[in-house]
Structure formats: C-alpha cells, structure tokens
Amino acid sequence: MEATTAIPFKAADVDEKCMRKEKKSWQWLLPRLRKG
Numbered sequence: 001m002e003a004t005t006a007i008p009f010k011a012a013d014v015d016e017k018c019m020r021k022e023k024k025s026w027q028w029l030l031p032r033l034r035k036g
Helices: 002-035
Strands: none
Touching: none
16 A cells, blocks of 8 residues: 555655746746737
C-alpha cells in the first residue's frame, strides 16, 4: 500500500510545481500578448 500511495503523491507534487511554473509564465506572457 505504501509504495502505491507514495507514487501518486510524488506525481501530484511534480504536477503542482509544473503548474506553478506555467502560471508564472502565463502571468508574464498574457500582458505581452495583449500589448502585441
């Protein structure tokens, strides 16, 4: 059980970090796209 439950948590943590990076990049991109 521990091994199978640990994997999704790690994957979720990686996804969360990726989402944060994408949110930051979108916050930086959207104003530039609106100006352009």
